[in-house]
Amino acid sequence: MSSLLLPWLILIPIIGGFFCWISERLSNILPRWIALFTMVVLVALSLYFWGTGNWSNAPHPDISSALVGDQSKWWAFYFHLNWIPQLGISIHLGMDGVSILLITLTAILGLLAVLCSWKEINSRVGFFYLNLMWILGGVIGVFVAIDLFLFFLFWETMLIPMFFLIALWGHSGSDGKTRIYAATKFFIFTQASGLLMLVSIITLALKHYTNTGTMTFDYMQLLGTNLGGLEYILMLGFFIAFAVKLPVVPIHSWLPDAHAQAPTAGSVDLAGILLKTAAFGILRFAIPLFPNASLEFAPIAIWLGIFSIIYGAILAFKQTDIKRLIAYTSISHMGFILVGIYSGSPLALQGVVIQMIAHGFSAAALFISSGQLYERLHTRDMRLMGGLWGKITYLPAIMLFFNAASLGLPGTGNFVGEFMILIGAFPADKVAVSIAAFGLVLASIYSLIVMQRVFYGTTRGNFHEPIQGLCKRELGMMFILIVLLILLGIYPQPVLDTSAATMNGVHAWFSSNLVSR
Template sequence: MLTLIVFGLLLSGCLAWFADNKVLLGIKLQAKWLSLLAVLVLSCCFLLLVYCSEKNFQQLQLFARVPWIRSFNIDYALALDQLSITLIILTFFLAVICILVSWQEIQKKTGFYYFNLLATFAGILGVFCAVDMFLFFFFWEVMLLPMTAIIAVWGHEKRYFAAVKFFIFTQVSSLLMLVAIIAMAYIHQQQTGDLSFYYQDWLMLDIKLDVAQYLMLGFFIAFAVKLPSVPVHSWLPDAHTQAPTAGSVLLAGVLLKTGAYGLIRFVIFLFPQASENFAPIAVTLAVISIIYGAKMAFAQNDFKRLVAYSSISHMGFVMLAIFSFNEIAYQGAIVTMVAHGLSSAALFALAGIIYQRVHSRNLTDMGGFWQSAPRMGGFGLAFAAAAFGLPGLANFVGEFLSLVGAFQVFPIMVIFAALGLIGSAIYAMVLFQNTFQGVPSKLVEDLSLREICICSSLLVSLIILGLYPNILLRYSFGALL
């Protein structure tokens, strides 16, 4: 069932591509409807799989392990625990949002577009499920190609530059991870006599600290690029700015979370001592990312570029929490990952909605939209409040727990990191005021029913997780201990 869900997305993408605009039984098939139906059906299948399973997901539970490439002892192995289940549910939810925001925006090569979109989500689901490290790397690469195509084909004016930059950054860092994966398999052969790429076999290895530090860096760099963290962050603002709306939602909402997931699952668990020794450097990079991202966000005039830099700042809190080796901070990291996925997706969706009306991302071309579009303004205010961590919304819980937990380990660093909260309030209010307040630059149409559904679902999710964070905390507790 888990295999069918993962590859069902890829097959659904192929179906949407080849069946787009074909007539069946007198009905004209459309890729967007086929994609939406596929995602809804597969998400329901996944929820039923988890709900009906009698497995205890506080630990990794194996769902499939069969030989794949026998000569190298590479297996097709999928497993789930509470961490991966949480992120897969977020992925399915944002997949629906991506399809809805693309409903009218994508007018050319629609079949091929939805194929790439669903193929990217298939790769992401594989990343969250794979426990054979070669299979994990395979799915990691599956994410890369269709996402590059989405930026390059359906992006804005500098899309080719942004797509190539995204590809190079991700590919080079992925090759470092591949070297580390092969080295780990070789070490397993030295210690046991057999090659193995199986994650839980690697947990049993006894690796010398000086070797573990280099191997850990191979994984860390790949995941830090995806997170992204300063100084390997520069691909993100360009990719976000030039990508279509769904591409930005996908990048910020889910793709960045694969980097955080990799840090937790592989860096911390496979190399605990090396990670602890590296923690001061990682935390320093996290604090720099928080402050730098907030400062650069404040300096932007481009709506999407501002939100992109804010993502660098918010994901800095995740790295800070992960490398604090503190239970409260770990829980804060999980909540922040989900909350940022929702709030950044909301802001990018709003950016796309505005762009369709005024055909500009420049804040100087906006202003006074509240008068002609009050519903849009209300959602804009709520999403800006979520971005700067208003109590009652999910971001506040995640960042508060991250700082409280990290303060017990790195008090001085956390004091500086807290400046990022002040910076986020400044750039979020600047974004809102320049867009919705002041003298109206032009009259814009208010939200349609489809757009209200998109914004409402994201806002309701942020409120529910902000008021009832135990929905996430009770699951993240077991997964991170």
């Protein structure tokens, strides 16, 4: 149904960020409270949409193109406003089951990002929260934009604020070069790949204009455009942009640098939210717009996912910086998502949704925990840690839980997602999925390495003085994530019901021929 509230999901963090910025002149505390209030409102609005939507509505190839004007057949909520009619560009927003799940994830992790930066950020506080809020606004825009020009605009909107978060508030040496290098590398990788997607979007719109005489960037009108030999090339333009952001090996090297230098809130947003925009982009755009090319490309994509799983896990073993280690584990987990998407199986596609949410929670928790360690020890080097189990109240047990969840502990959402992906994808490529299952063994090894190096053995750092335990704010953040991960693990049905129609549509576009090979 039509909803005037839909644009407010984007406007609330953007307006809230602006007020954070201007309130800095009055007090350094005020921007924090404005950001917190903004995120509480955003969480509440997200839950309202989730509770009131009809999630049986989703894009599907069986819906006749003659019904493009009847938005109720496609979206639970939609909004349309002409913007540049001469070019067929409009402010066109649509929400389906996967959209609302990822928006809710964004709102919750955004709230936690505000809380974990409460004491970490002490300079240019208002400008920090401006960038943090605008990242969230851009991400939500990506999840609801169904005009391809608007989608690209939001896709690029995420980049500049994240660049500032890393470059201005990141960790580095006294000269600041390390964080600037990481921020620049992130920007170049994502900007260059984004330009490839822009070329593909414009070419797709022009091809549609050639075929129909109508210039448009509307997602639903562009579906089914006869592209001929261009389809594979245009699909690659989209896929490369999404593969860089996911990221997929070998175009992943920006991620460990960005995570290592980013402030804790930046890492929470990056791992928990931004990486999911890439998986969403594949599900929403790359496969439905280019189904034949996607089907042809699927075996390559599956093996890229397998390579990412194994390579990310092996590289994680060799890290001494705890944030770089967690970054490489994210690469490995994103490999499972890529395998699940391109298997084309309905079960695996549903597992992808669970895995995206579970990884968002567990990765965010691990980065928050590493930030809490850094705040107390002033180092991320695991060679300077050790023997901390009895020296920091609550944190060792909390990190043990999230490390176990990350490797797929039964009873957590990570286990459900990975299990569904492996079982669902097995008919598509038995050899590849068997290798992917071995990646779970590697995950258990690097998870245990973190615990052994940080909390067991002899103390290798100068930590003779008492180390402060977790405060109520920090415990509250961890408690929220623990509860959400366990709920997702023992009762995933509400999430599966919400995403079912969307994933059935992706499966229908992708063709059942793939899973019966």
